[in-house]
Amino acid sequence: MSIFAEQVLTPEGWAANARIVTEAGKIASVTADVEPAAGDERHAILVPGMANIHSHAFQRAMAGLTEMPGPGSDNFWSWRDLMYRFALNFDPDQLEAVASQLYVEMLEAGFTRVGEFHYLHHDKDGREYADIAEHSVRIAAAAGATGIGLTLLPVFYAHSQFGGLPPGETQRRFINDIGRFSRLLEAARDAVRTLNQARVGIAPHSLRAATAGEIAELRRLDFDGPIHIHIAEQVKEVEDCIAFSGRRPVEYLLDTTDVDDRWCFIHATHMTDAETIAMARRGVVAGLCPLTEANLGDGFFPAPLFLDHGGAISVGSDSNVQIGVGAELRQLEYSQRPLHRARNVIARDGRSTGRTLFDRAAAGGGRALMHETGIAAGMSADFVSLRPVFDVGYRGDTVLDSWIFAEGMKVDGVWVHGTKVVSEGRHRDRDRIAARFSGAMRALLAA
Numbered sequence: 001m002s003i004f005a006e007q008v009l010t011p012e013g014w015a016a017n018a019r020i021v022t023e024a025g026k027i028a029s030v031t032a033d034v035e036p037a038a039g040d041e042r043h044a045i046l047v048p049g050m051a052n053i054h055s056h057a058f059q060r061a062m063a064g065l066t067e068m069p070g071p072g073s074d075n076f077w078s079w080r081d082l083m084y085r086f087a088l089n090f091d092p093d094q095l096e097a098v099a100s101q102l103y104v105e106m107l108e109a110g111f112t113r114v115g116e117f118h119y120l121h122h123d124k125d126g127r128e129y130a131d132i133a134e135h136s137v138r139i140a141a142a143a144g145a146t147g148i149g150l151t152l153l154p155v156f157y158a159h160s161q162f163g164g165l166p167p168g169e170t171q172r173r174f175i176n177d178i179g180r181f182s183r184l185l186e187a188a189r190d191a192v193r194t195l196n197q198a199r200v201g202i203a204p205h206s207l208r209a210a211t212a213g214e215i216a217e218l219r220r221l222d223f224d225g226p227i228h229i230h231i232a233e234q235v236k237e238v239e240d241c242i243a244f245s246g247r248r249p250v251e252y253l254l255d256t257t258d259v260d261d262r263w264c265f266i267h268a269t270h271m272t273d274a275e276t277i278a279m280a281r282r283g284v285v286a287g288l289c290p291l292t293e294a295n296l297g298d299g300f301f302p303a304p305l306f307l308d309h310g311g312a313i314s315v316g317s318d319s320n321v322q323i324g325v326g327a328e329l330r331q332l333e334y335s336q337r338p339l340h341r342a343r344n345v346i347a348r349d350g351r352s353t354g355r356t357l358f359d360r361a362a363a364g365g366g367r368a369l370m371h372e373t374g375i376a377a378g379m380s381a382d383f384v385s386l387r388p389v390f391d392v393g394y395r396g397d398t399v400l401d402s403w404i405f406a407e408g409m410k411v412d413g414v415w416v417h418g419t420k421v422v423s424e425g426r427h428r429d430r431d432r433i434a435a436r437f438s439g440a441m442r443a444l445l446a447a
């Protein structure tokens with residue numbers, strides 16, 4: 001396949017009038033300053049596919065359903081109670097239907113790979129399914145049907161609180177000990193085997209759900225994928241960690257575990273300067289979920305200090321309350337502006353804010369999911385064409401600024417491993433998947 005685009009964002013910067021030739025899912029060549037050839041598919045703008053590093057697919061089904069104030073105080077923990085109750089309703093078909101719709105929306109937004117932080121493992125009564133990885137199979141099926149790249153992160157979840165306290169009744173679908181988890185992990189690896197370029201990592205859910213001893217045991221399970229963990233999202237979590245260990249969560253994990261650049265810390269919201277610098281120096285990717293963090297009232301990531309120490313950032317849609325590449329990146333910058341009472345807080349290296357956000361999140365996200373993207377020979381053919389809303393001739397970084405801050409660009413085509421799955425903004429199987437989703441939603445809402 002060959003594509004000609006007037007502007008292409010390559011690792012070396014913007015290339016003009018470039019031809020991209022792909023072969024067997026990879027980019028064979030990128031040649032700039034050429035004429036289009038006969039048979040080239042023509043586009044205005046081509047950028048690399050974005051990684052969505054953190055998703056709980058099932059939570060897409062409750063997007064917009066938790067915005068009604070309850071009788072008590074509404075906060076992260078009361079939202080979590082609602083989410084737990086919702087999680088108890090799903091059957092495997094419904095999970096697959098919701099995940100498929102979600103992945104269509106991600107692709108249509110310009111995300112070409114998802115890190116599915118998957119913890120809804122067991123049947124409604126907490127017993128394992130006949131296939132212990134039934135739900136992983138369903139996630140893999142959703143990825144396969146939609147064509148999104150999958151980094152599956154089976155979650156280890158064993159406790160309700162620091163100190164290895166027993167899990168609560170409403171957490172029963174998530175729970176494994178190390179033995180059962182290692183069987184699940186093996187089966188999850190089988191579940192993705194037929195998918196193109198899938199990866200399997202591992203995810204101790206949080207320092208509440210997994211003890212330092214268990215995290216060490218998980219590291220001994222044979223695997224070479226990424227390691228993701230929720231950390232320091234809420235002030236109460238920091239307080240509970242200090243009460244338990246005398247240390248703050250990021251400090252505690254960096255002290256007790258040999259954390260390296262295979263790790264991605266999800267949220268990492270509440271850190272001291274010393275923790276922020278230590279996390280950056282250890283090469284840990286920050287897995288930021290800006291829209292969800294705003295929706296849940298988490299707090300503000302210390303972005304300037306982290307970036308100034310060479311920290312790598314990435315974005316994820318987490319609770320999946322809204323799906324958007326531009327929307328996540330914009331919210332990341334907007335979380336910083338009121339905090340620092342400044343503009344263009346994240347911009348670095350003399351580049352625009354949009355360019356900095358996009359480049360850093362694509363690179364950090366690629367690392368966090370162990371699948372790098374970039375429009376260059378040898379890379380997986382994962383890219384997105386953008387269509388300007390108005391024909392005013394925006395060039396270079398203004399394209400990204402316009403997309404992210406002004407919705408001046410629409411996602412037009414999306415290719416994953418060389419297959420075009422979105423054309424003119426529509427996923428190739430949108431209607432069928434949407435119909436199945438609607439049916440599953442009606443059943444879930446009636447439950």
Ligand code: NGQ
Pocket residue numbers: 056080206230233292296318319
């Ligand atoms: C989750 N979500 O696993 O879905 C969590 C809530 C928890 C976020 N942290 C559960 N945003 O952290 O205990």
Ligand code: ZN
Pocket residue numbers: 054056117230266318319
């Ligand atoms: Zn999460």
